[in-house]
Amino acid sequence: MASPTVLTANAFPTFPLPPKATTSPPTSSGPIQKAELDASKLTYTFTTNSSPIPDEVSAGCSDLTVVTDHIITATWDISTGWAAPELKPYGPLQLSPAASCLHYATECFEGLKVYRGYDGKLRMFRPEHNCARMRLSATRVSLPSFDPAELQKLVTTLIAVDCPRWLPKDRAGSFLYIRPTMIGTHAQLGVQAPKAAMLYIMLAFIPRLDSPAGGMRLLTSPQDTVRSWVGGFGYAKVGANYGPSLVAGQEAQREGFHQTLWLYGEGECTEAGGSNFFIVWRREDGKTEVLTAPLDDRIILDGVTRRSVIEVLRGGVAGDVEVAEGKYTIGELLQADKQGRILEAFVTGTAYFICPVSQIRHNAKDIHIPMGHEGKHGDITGRAKGWIYDIMYGRQEHPWGVAIPESQGL
Amino acid sequence: MASPTVLTANAFPTFPLPPKATTSPPTSSGPIQKAELDASKLTYTFTTNSSPIPDEVSAGCSDLTVVTDHIITATWDISTGWAAPELKPYGPLQLSPAASCLHYATECFEGLKVYRGYDGKLRMFRPEHNCARMRLSATRVSLPSFDPAELQKLVTTLIAVDCPRWLPKDRAGSFLYIRPTMIGTHAQLGVQAPKAAMLYIMLAFIPRLDSPAGGMRLLTSPQDTVRSWVGGFGYAKVGANYGPSLVAGQEAQREGFHQTLWLYGEGECTEAGGSNFFIVWRREDGKTEVLTAPLDDRIILDGVTRRSVIEVLRGGVAGDVEVAEGKYTIGELLQADKQGRILEAFVTGTAYFICPVSQIRHNAKDIHIPMGHEGKHGDITGRAKGWIYDIMYGRQEHPWGVAIPESQGL
Secondary structure, three states, X not given: OOOOOOOOOOOOOOOOOOOOOOOOOOOOOOOOOOEOOOHHHOEEOOOOOOOOOOOXXXXXXXXXXXXXXXXXXXXXXXXXXXXXXXXXXXOOEEEOOOEHHHHHOOEEEOOEEEEEOOOOOEEEEOHHHHHHHHHXXXXXXXXXXXXXXXXXXXHHHHHHHHHXXXXXXXXXXXXXXXXXXXXXXXXXXXXXXXXXXXEEEEEEOOOOOXXXXXXXXXXXXXOOOOOOOOOOOOOOOEHHHOHHHHHHHHHHHHOOOOEEEEEEOOOEEEEEOOEEEEEEEEOOOOOXXXXXXXXXXXXXXXXXXXXXXXXXXXXXXXXXXXXXXXXXXXXXXHHHHHOOOEEEEEEEEOOOEXXXXXXXXXXXXXXXXXXXXXXXOOHHHHHHHHHHHHHHOOOOOOOOEEEEOOXXXX | OOOOOOOOOOOOOOXXXXXXXXXXXXXXXXXXXXEOOOHHXXXXXXXXXXXXXXXXXXXXXXXXXXXXXXXXXXXXXXOOEEOOOEEEEOOOEEEOOOEHHHHHOOEEEOOEEEEEOOOOOEEEEOHHHHHHHHHHHXXXXXXXXOOHHHHHHHHHHHHHHHHHHHOOHHHOOOEEEEEEEEEEOOEOOOOOOOOEEEEEEEEEOOOOOOOOOOOEEEEEOOOOXXXXXXXXXXXXXXXXXXXXXXXXXXXXXXXXXXXXXEEEOOOEEEEEOOEEEEEEEEOOOOOEXXXXXXXXXXXXXXXXXXXXXXXXXXXXXXXXXXXXXXOOEHHHHHHHHHOOOEEEEEEEEOOOEEEEEEEEEEOOXXXXXXXXXXXXXXXXXXXXXXXXXXXXXXXXXXXXXXXXXXXXXX
């Protein structure tokens, strides 16, 4: 090699690195009061071009998600805080090619549903948990904080405006999917917490996924792929958990399975696809146990359906069963299967609700899990599902079912 | 509790889950030939409203990234493949609020620079590695594949069009930053590999970051936060690696540090911020060693500057030093510091180039690392940096410096 130029002190003009932060973090108030997210400031611009209401089946299965007439957006800026939210006709977003969310995954979302009850009312199911988790997720990726109650008011308003027409009273037993999303919009390629963001909420059709013919089939995650890890962000509903999981999901589908059963460490069962996973088995001591992965190492999502299932089963809805949050491995499931101790399995989540699992494949070994009558869910799965279904659809009055008045505004 | 409705087999109408995949994966050709990314099909629409060229310092430090006149975009669709790329005036993107990249972090990027040489020529530095890594990153998050050589041609074209004016010959020793990006644009809220995507390339000003006054100061990552893990995606330049790392970065800045030194497992040093990290120390056997984390467990990025530094030091540019890729812990650094064996430290990356590190804090203990004359880089750091600098800026003809003809078109 030829001899190199050894740089002297002055060879590189020095440009400042970002200065030591002297401003307050985004969530606390600095000397200038920053506006909080405030649903009462919502402005309304109604569409003059309402879409026709599609039938539920074709809309749910469309290759492009079918949405309702309106969207609610709220922008945030580090110096001024939250601007007044806007309800307006649904349409594309204009984003800078340099927007933080397109490079650094400064993005998070929630998934809820609005249900048209058999009593004619619209309801959400425990929405306060989703709204609180949205804040948790946002702050995990340096997006701004907000009062979850304000998010819930905005969601409620969008439902009140769009659902009388999009989820009409003659569709009792149907639902729409609610997708609150937050993205970093700051057009800065420097790797940093975004100084501008946008919250938006949309309502959409998604298919019913809770009763696939023959039950859901799971393929365990590839040996070389781990979804989430201790010290990571598996507990937050951030985009970063999803994109990198899709390769394994595609592989499972190519093999004829619906979802990936994500293993961790020594084969601990964690989540199935983007849902929580439950096993129902007869323990070696003969006791029937419903078991799901624990939250304490923060590698799985604290699902609203998950916690509800745990609570209703502990409440005795399926009689005398133990309900536990604890680690268990695919090896233990294989062993239990050999001994005929596996009774049921299911996944829980907003999209899949409570969906029975009939098969798990791991290293070319299959666990075939009993289903109930006529190839549907087993008894314990069905009892939890029925109980929650009745609350969602107004067959059972319960504080978990939050009715939404169908007048416009808050 | 009141007795629940136990659901019967017919209570839930069954809607189809996504069918077992029968189409080919995106990267292979199906019965219908899908178009490949093809730079020769590029169309040109030039701006009629050129921006004035800003001075380098203010543009680099702007709160909103300052970009050049044009952007190149190319869209991809699962059924037709890659459309003809377009060079057009830089402007906002229109994206569906349901676009995959805004929810599921189906996004990746690259970072390169174009240098205005002292010989008057424009050059990139080993761009074929960035283009190859872009493909690796894209496929890790289920985005479409492409021929890296075509991406390099597109980057070259954008430079050829915009840099005669934006990085003129009287700015020898200056650079612009190149940001190829790919995002999933498919408007589907179902968690799945996107069926539509967009590649785009922009040129931007970023500050010089390689010589902060007094050197770069690093704070080790919080005990409860891990950037990347074995089985994850730390080796890929995907958005999902960045958003979740920002909280620790903000914390470091609040404490007066520039970046986070990411630890793994038993305190292994991995990356610093978004850069690779090197230590130069005297081993216990007296030998001078330059050491950086290895690639084999795939938790760190295979940096182009990293590999170049390794290669030039192995080539003897700094005399008789050992150069090793291997695990080493913060505990070993603390121990070596006590014994006065730490000689230099630096980070490498496109944005930070080769930037000396002067301090590492871990659990309230400080390692103060010697800097060179006048508070700049030490000798070994400076020799590697000088060698590579000379190639970038045309002082040394070398195959790593890829000159770009300043005529329009390919």
